[in-house]
Amino acid sequence: MTNSAITASGLRKAYGEQVVLDGVDLEVPAGSVFSLLGPNGAGKTTTVHLLTTLLRLDGGRAAVAGFDVATQTRQVRSAIGVTGQFASVDELLTGRENLQMMVDLQRRARPAAVGELLERFDLQEAADQRVTSYSGGMRRKLDLAMTLVSRPQILFLDEPTTGLDPRSRRTLWQIVRELVGEGMTIFLTTQYLEEADQLADRLAVIDHGRVVAEGTPEQLKRQIPGAHVQLRLAGPEALTSATRVLTDATPDPENLILRVPSDGSVKALRSLLDRLDEYAIEVSEFTVHLPDLDDVFLALTGSAPSAPSAPSAPKASAS
Ligand SMILES: Nc1ncnc2c1ncn2[C@@H]1O[C@H](COP(=O)(O)OP(=O)(O)O)[C@@H](O)[C@H]1O
Ligand SMILES: [Mg+2]
Numbered sequence: 001m002t003n004s005a006i007t008a009s010g011l012r013k014a015y016g017e018q019v020v021l022d023g024v025d026l027e028v029p030a031g032s033v034f035s036l037l038g039p040n041g042a043g044k045t046t047t048v049h050l051l052t053t054l055l056r057l058d059g060g061r062a063a064v065a066g067f068d069v070a071t072q073t074r075q076v077r078s079a080i081g082v083t084g085q086f087a088s089v090d091e092l093l094t095g096r097e098n099l100q101m102m103v104d105l106q107r108r109a110r111p112a113a114v115g116e117l118l119e120r121f122d123l124q125e126a127a128d129q130r131v132t133s134y135s136g137g138m139r140r141k142l143d144l145a146m147t148l149v150s151r152p153q154i155l156f157l158d159e160p161t162t163g164l165d166p167r168s169r170r171t172l173w174q175i176v177r178e179l180v181g182e183g184m185t186i187f188l189t190t191q192y193l194e195e196a197d198q199l200a201d202r203l204a205v206i207d208h209g210r211v212v213a214e215g216t217p218e219q220l221k222r223q224i225p226g227a228h229v230q231l232r233l234a235g236p237e238a239l240t241s242a243t244r245v246l247t248d249a250t251p252d253p254e255n256l257i258l259r260v261p262s263d264g265s266v267k268a269l270r271s272l273l274d275r276l277d278e279y280a281i282e283v284s285e286f287t288v289h290l291p292d293l294d295d296v297f298l299a300l301t302g303s304a305p306s307a308p309s310a311p312s313a314p315k316a317s318a319s
Pocket of ligand 1: 015020038039040041042043044045046047
């Protein structure tokens with residue numbers, strides 16, 4: 001047994017003239033969450049399809065659960081679960097029937113799995129309704145539940161939360177954490193920096209078919225301009241005083257703005273405002289800026305992502 005759930009070196013894939021992956025190396029330790037982060041069109045789904053044997057490699061090699069994706073397709077497939085970017089549930093069936101179908105299709109599955117999964121994903125109430133009446137979040141949960149029927153060692157989640165509301169997103173994050181706690185390895189693609197930050201032990205940023213950065217979220221965040229608070233001061237004197245008090249801040253006198261490095265947490269914000277209060281410095285407005293995918297790309301590649309990215313995660317703001 002190897003300690004790596006997934007290893008890939010020099011992955012290449014082209015569609016005609018268009019080179020989509022141009023030598024991608026990946027290494028995912030067993031029992032961890034690995035996130036492939038990149039904008040729309042970066043090659044995330046292509047990578048998932050190559051690693052899950054749904055597409056053939058044009059070059060390079062990859063092993064999943066110790067099996068070669070090119071020559072041991074059957075073994076790879078029996079070790080993995082894949083939840084695609086678009087939920088693949090049968091709309092005309094109920095949630096329970098969808099799950100039952102998966103159980104019937106798989107020799108290894110236990111009949112009790114249907115009830116257990118409905119309970120685990122909080123779908124009991126809607127279990128006997130047709131999927132057409134489900135919300136986006138419920139569909140994703142059902143889709144994931146169906147993938148788990150086969151009890152995969154390695155789970156591929158392709159943009160599991162794109163298009164979901166913040167609450168469903170958090171529910172899915174919680175489920176991912178539980179699965180990892182049970183020893184599963186998770187390969188997750190996302191367009192959201194915050195999602196990778198929340199879930200991943202390690203992540204790789206992909207752009208133009210190449211990995212442009214790889215490491216822990218901490219290592220990556222250290223390379224990008226961090227979160228900051230932007231204060232608008234009531235007047236030039238307030239700006240001067242604030243700059244004196246907050247020594248690591250950068251003033252913009254023309255706009256009466258002070259940029260203060262901060263992790264954006266409630267604790268940090270409270271202490272910042274207390275500090276300003278202490279010196280009776282009047283702030284007319286403040287906004288919290290959290291780094292997003294565009295910041296990552298700007299910092300790592302010096303340019304915006306290669307393809308238009310979807311709307312970034314909402315930024316916290318207050319005034
Ligand atoms: N079957 C295909 N035929 C031709 N081009 C494709 C096909 N699938 C994907 N592509 C192209 O490959 C690039 C990467 O796509 P994809 O892997 O889906 O990116 P992502 O999942 O990161 O959004 C895109 O430019 C896309 O248009
Ligand atoms: Mg995709």
